[in-house]
Amino acid sequence: MGIPMDDIHAPTVASGPTSAPGRNGRDVSSLSLNELFEEKTRLEAELKALSSVLDSHGVTMSTTLTTFDGYPRDDLDIAQIRTTRARIIRLRNDYKDVMTQVEKGVHAHFAQLQQQNATCPTPAATAPATDLPPITTPAIEEATSSQAGIIETPFAKINSVVEGSPAAQAGIKAGDRIRSFGHINWMNHENLTKVAEVVQRNEGNVVLVKLVRQNESGEARDLSLRLVPQRNWGGRGLLGCHLVLV
Structure with a gap:
């Protein structure tokens, strides 16, 4: 139900946006929730831009890059497409890792608030403790509504x-x-x-x-x-x- 993706090679050619320096391989478990949301937004923007690179070539992640007899298609920039695809795959994995940490962080945040309110049910206790990570209301709502970690890329x-x-x-x-x-x-x-x-x-x-x-x-x-x-x-x-x- 689709064409298998070609083997991926990574020639040294430009393929569109790249991650911010030092972000690849970063241990996202050490980031605060707000930093995780920033990373999520950055990854989504880069994935969207890379998807536009593929769109500009008229291909998708699964479009075959060879002719029927196995030769590279001469109407496509094969090197750039393969590099872009490889980058998208790596960023998708990064995105999964970030959203896994977001889900854990949101659960931990609310669990801590509930525990605090249960032990000290006073008006003052309803405010977040100073040692809790500062999380904006839109960020909490976003995490609650998309805890599965979905970037809605058409599939x-x-x-x-x-x-x-x-x-x-x-x-x-x-x-x-x-x-x-x-x-x-x-x-x-x-x-x-x-x-x-x-x-x-x-x-x-x-x-x-x-x-x-x-x-x-x-x-x-x-x-x-x-x-x-x-x-x-x-x-x-x-x-x-x-x-x-x-």
């Missing part, structure tokens, strides 16, 4: 949609790129097998689908749609659409 594309199907009724269109399908995203879709599991488990229930859609002028916009997998709609399957990896 699948809608290849076709059957008229009158559950997918069509939800407003999904051919060409849409899926950012998340329920709790499934680019880090855990496992070649789309987990998407199929979510569909099977949620027959008759609402599944939130986040996607990106391009208009005729090439402008992209984010959408959140409510999809209800169901049978007996007049066609095959529970969705009535075909997904492929991007």
